[in-house]
Amino acid sequence: METEYTSMIEYTSVKECAAEAARVARGVDAARLPEPSGCGDWDVRTLVNHWVLYSAHGLEHRAxxxxxxxxxxxxxxxxxxxxxxxxxxxxxxxxxxxxxxxxWEGEIDLGFA
Structure with a gap:
């Protein structure tokens, strides 16, 4: 019972974060993709690709x-x-x-080294 309740709280958080991530993505100006991102050597395109890969595709694949x-x-x-x-x-x-x-049960390998 506690696991189900905890997973519902976590699921609600995941759902809210996903909606916010989609909102932020819609605000990324294509003209800024080649610009520096502020994350090391990564330009905005590299950062966005990493974000899309792990926050959307990675999230589904982990489930x-x-x-x-x-x-x-x-x-x-x-x-x-x-x-x-x-x-x-x-x-x-x-x-x-x-x-x-x-x-939500068992071990979940997030795939981050």
């Missing part, structure tokens, strides 16, 4: 207990003009993958 495929880790998501909308849709799939309380 499904699957590794991220190479084609995703090498992809430039920002190459698509509608990347922010595609990101929002992927976030919805990721959030949906975490909606089952059983997904």
């Amino acid at each position: 499904l207990r699957k590794q991220l495929p190479d084609e995703l880790t090498a992809r430039d998501f920002t190459a698509d003009t509608d990347w922010a909308e595609a990101y929002a849709a992927q976030l919805e799939r990721a959030v949906a993958a975490w909606s089952d309380p059983r997904v």
Whole structure:
């Protein structure tokens, strides 16, 4: 019972964070993608691609207990003009993958070294 309650609280947080991430993505100006990001050597494009990969695709794959495929880790998501909308849709799939309380059980490898 406690696990189900905890997973519902966590799921609600994931859902709220995903909605905010989608909102922020829609505000990224394409003209700024080649500019420095403030994160080391990464430009905004590199930072956004990392963000999209791990916050949306990675989130879904962790719920499904699957590794991220190479084609995703090498992809430039920002190459698509509608990347922010595609990101929002992927976030919805990721959030949906975490909606089952059983997904929250056991060890979850977040894939971050």
